[in-house]
Amino acid sequence: xxxxxxxxxxxxxxxxxxxxxxxxxxxxxxxxxxxxxxxxxxxxxxxxxxxxxxxxxxxxxxxxxxxxxxxxxxxxxxxxxxxxxxxxxxxxxxxxxxxxxxxxxxxxxxxxxxxxxxxxxxxxxxxxxxxxxxxxxxxxxxxxxxxxxxxxxxxxxxxxxxxxxxxxxxxxxxxxxxxxxxxxxxxxxxxxxxxxxxxxxxxxxxxxxxxxxxxxxxx
Amino acid sequence: xxxxxxxxxxxxxxxxxxxxxxxxxxxxxxxxxxxxxxxxxxxxxxxxxxxxxxxxxxxxxxxxxxxxxxxxxxxxxxxxxxxxxxxxxxxxxxxxxxxxxxxxxxxxxxxxxxxxxxxxxxxxxxxxxxxxxxxxxxxxxxxxxxxxxxxxxxxxxxxxxxxxxxxxxxxxxxxxxxxxxxxxxxxxxxxxxxxxxxxxxxxxxxxxxxxxxxxxxxx
Numbered sequence: 005x006x007x008x009x010x011x012x013x014x015x016x017x018x019x020x021x022x023x024x025x026x027x028x029x030x031x032x033x034x035x036x037x038x039x040x041x042x043x044x045x046x047x048x049x050x051x052x053x054x055x056x057x058x059x060x061x062x063x064x065x066x067x068x069x070x071x072x073x074x075x076x077x078x079x080x081x082x083x084x085x086x087x088x089x090x091x092x093x094x095x096x097x098x099x100x101x102x103x104x105x106x107x108x109x110x111x112x113x114x115x116x117x118x119x120x121x122x123x124x125x126x127x128x129x130x131x132x133x134x135x136x137x138x139x140x141x142x143x144x145x146x147x148x149x150x151x152x153x154x155x156x157x158x159x160x161x162x163x164x165x166x167x168x169x170x171x172x173x174x175x176x177x178x179x180x181x182x183x184x185x186x187x188x189x190x191x192x193x194x195x196x197x198x199x200x201x202x203x204x205x206x207x208x209x210x211x212x213x214x215x216x217x218x219x220x221x222x223x
Numbered sequence: 224x225x226x227x228x229x230x231x232x233x234x235x236x237x238x239x240x241x242x243x244x245x246x247x248x249x250x251x252x253x254x255x256x257x258x259x260x261x262x263x264x265x266x267x268x269x270x271x272x273x274x275x276x277x278x279x280x281x282x283x284x285x286x287x288x289x290x291x292x293x294x295x296x297x298x299x300x301x302x303x304x305x306x307x308x309x310x311x312x313x314x315x316x317x318x319x320x321x322x323x324x325x326x327x328x329x330x331x332x333x334x335x336x337x338x339x340x341x342x343x344x345x346x347x348x349x350x351x352x353x354x355x356x357x358x359x360x361x362x363x364x365x366x367x368x369x370x371x372x373x374x375x376x377x378x379x380x381x382x383x384x385x386x387x388x389x390x391x392x393x394x395x396x397x398x399x400x401x402x403x404x405x406x407x408x409x410x411x412x413x414x415x416x417x418x419x420x421x422x423x424x425x426x427x428x429x430x431x432x433x434x435x436x437x438x439x440x441x442x
Contacts, residue, residue, distance in 0.1 A: 017419075017436075018238050018412035183424045183436070187416025193237035197406025200236075205402045209428040217236075217402070 006148050007175035010158040010165055011075040013192070014039040014180045020189035021162025026091035031104065038184050042214040048072040052110040067210045071178060071218075080151025082111055083143050085164035086119040089133065094121040102128050114150040116143050118164060140171045162192040169196055177203070177219035225367050226394035229377040229384055230294040232411070233258040233399050239408035240381025245310035250323065257403050261433040267291040271329045286429045290397060290437075299370025301330055302362050304383030305338040308352065313340040321347050333369040335362050337383060359390045381411040388415055396422070396438040 015021045016039065023035030032039055043049050047063030049072065055062035063069065086094075090101050103109060108129035117135045126133040136143060147156040158168055168174050179192070193199070203219035210216060234240045235258065242254030251258055262268050266282030268291065274281035282288065305313075309320050322328060327348035336354045345352040355362060366375040377387055387393050398411070412418070422438035429435060 018410075018415075019236070183419055183426065185412050185415045185418040187412075187414070191237075193404050193406075195406070196237075196404045199404040200402055205432065207402065207428040207432065207434050209426040209434060213424065213426065215426050215428060215434050 006080075006151060006153060007155045008144060008158055008168065008173055009079070009155050009176040009178075010160070010168075010174060011176075011178045012043060012072055012180060013160055013162070013165055013178060014043070014182060015162070015192045016182055016184050016186040016189075018185050018187065019191050019193050020186040021160070021165070021192040022087075023186055023189040026087060028090065028092070028101075031091065033189055035184075035186055035189060039182050039186075042068050042180060042182060042210065042212045043072055046072045048075065066212075067208060067216070068212050068214065071180070071208075071216045074178070075157070076110075078155050079113060079157045080154030081113050081147040082115045082157040082159045083147050083164070083168075084115060084117055084159035085161050086117055087163070088159060088161050089117045089119075094119070096121060096123050099123060102126060103133070105131075114147070115159070116147050116150075118143055140168050140173055144168075144173055162190045166192055166195065169199065172202065174219075175221045177217075179217040179219070181215045181217065183213045225299075225370055225372060226374045227363060227377055227387065227392055228298070228374050228395040228397075229379070229387075229393060230395075230397045231262060231291055231399060232379055232381070232384055232397060233262070233401060234381070234411045235401055235403050235405040235408075237404050237406065238410050238412045239405040240379070240384070240411040241306075242405055242408040245306060247309065247311070247320075250310065252408055254403075254405055254408060258401050258405075261287050261399060261401060261429065261431045262291055265291045267294065285431075286427060286435070287431050287433065290399070290427075290435050293397070294376070295329075297374050298332060298376045299373030300332050300366040301334040301376040301378045302366050302383070302387075303334060303336055303378035304380050305336055306382070307378060307380050308336045308338075313338070315340060315342050318342060321345060322352070324350075333366070334378070335366050335369075337362055359387050359392055363387075363392055381409045385411055385414065388418065391421065393438075394440045396436075398436040398438070400434045400436065402432045 023033030025033040045064045046069035047065050048069050050063030109131040112130035115133050117133050119135050120137050122135040206218045208216045242252030244252040264283045265288035269282030328350040331349035333351050336352050338354050339356050341354040425437045427435045
């Protein structure tokens with residue numbers, strides 16, 4: 005049975021998944037790079053940006069990478085929120101924008117971008133972005149079909165993860181708490197009272213200072 | 224130099240230090256005992272309620288107890304918020320209320336209770352409660368004098384801890400994050416953006432499921 009999995013979802017100690025003031029220049033708003041600081045040194049991220057390879061090369065291989073690397077295994081499609089693709093006002097002011105990821109985005113699967121203002125499909129390298137005005141259930145149904153028996157990744161941001169958690173559609177959730185107090189932005193946990201009753205949770209503190217939380221849905 | 228230390232400050236994953244609806248029957252509101260569930264099995268807590276002793280007896284001695292036990296070492300006075308003493312409307316409806324702690328509260332030092340409606344000093348066993356309408360700075364000055372060279376404990380609840388953190392008066396902060404999503408209540412972290420810049424932080428995940436965070440003020 006294909007699962008819906010969210011990986012490397014970063015939040016601050018006070019529960020913000022992104023800061024205030026998101027823009028093309030500042031995808032995490034005033035949080036800057038602080039929420040993902042643990043991720044950049046990992047071999048997983050270094051491989052994404054073309055340094056080294058899965059077989060070896062640049063980047064750390066400790067516990068942060070061990071968690072980060074689960075991101076791509078067995079995934080056949082992704083669902084992301086519109087602000088992960090581009091934090092722009094709608095309707096889309098710039099159809100030339102192809103995301104943050106250059107000529108070869110790391111997804112290399114179909115990616116459903118949830119938006120109330122759809123635009124034409126977009127092929128970039130091995131990734132096809134499909135813009136859909138759909139409920140979480142509808143998006144998951146299409147992504148599951150596209151994934152062809154593999155799992156579907158829920159790619160964020162925090163609003164999207166929260167909506168799918170509220171709809172009880174998430175099987176695996178990996179949240180990384182960074183030791184910073186952001187004070188403002190978009191909260192991940194709002195409206196999810198009692199979430200723990202639906203999941204088993206394991207926590208691992210990393211020497212880097214972050215804490216990995218893995219939620220596994222109870223069967 | 225005497226320090227101000229806060230220990231065993233419990234919060235949920237979403238940052239609530241107490242639930243909604245606090246009362247004499249439900250000191251943590253709808254959170255019930257869930258925020259302190261990690262604490263009750265420890266030898267430290269079992270000793271507080273008269274089971275066993277510091278030299279041995281009931282209770283666990285693992286990492287949760289190792290952190291919990293730091294609570295009493297070298298402390299000469301405590302400061303607590305009014306709702307830790309009694310979550311009652313003001314003025315005090317019931318001067319017979321002597322706190323939750325029975326004939327021998329575990330403090331055994333002077334305890335300053337911050338309140339806008341002072342009442343007479345109250346001696347219970349080895350503890351004297353002093354009710355003060357004071358700023359954080361004023362309360363700390365008096366507590367430091369009372370502590371006679373020992374440290375002062377900041378006893379909570381979350382509003383009180385937050386106010387002293389905002390005033391940059393806290394030297395040591397031990398926060399225990401429980402793996403629950405409370406959804407509502409009193410937030411610990413609000414208004415503390417950038418707190419991490421003033422502290423070194425170490426995190427330890429416990430097999431019990433909680434994560435201990437120790438903030439040490441940078442010198």
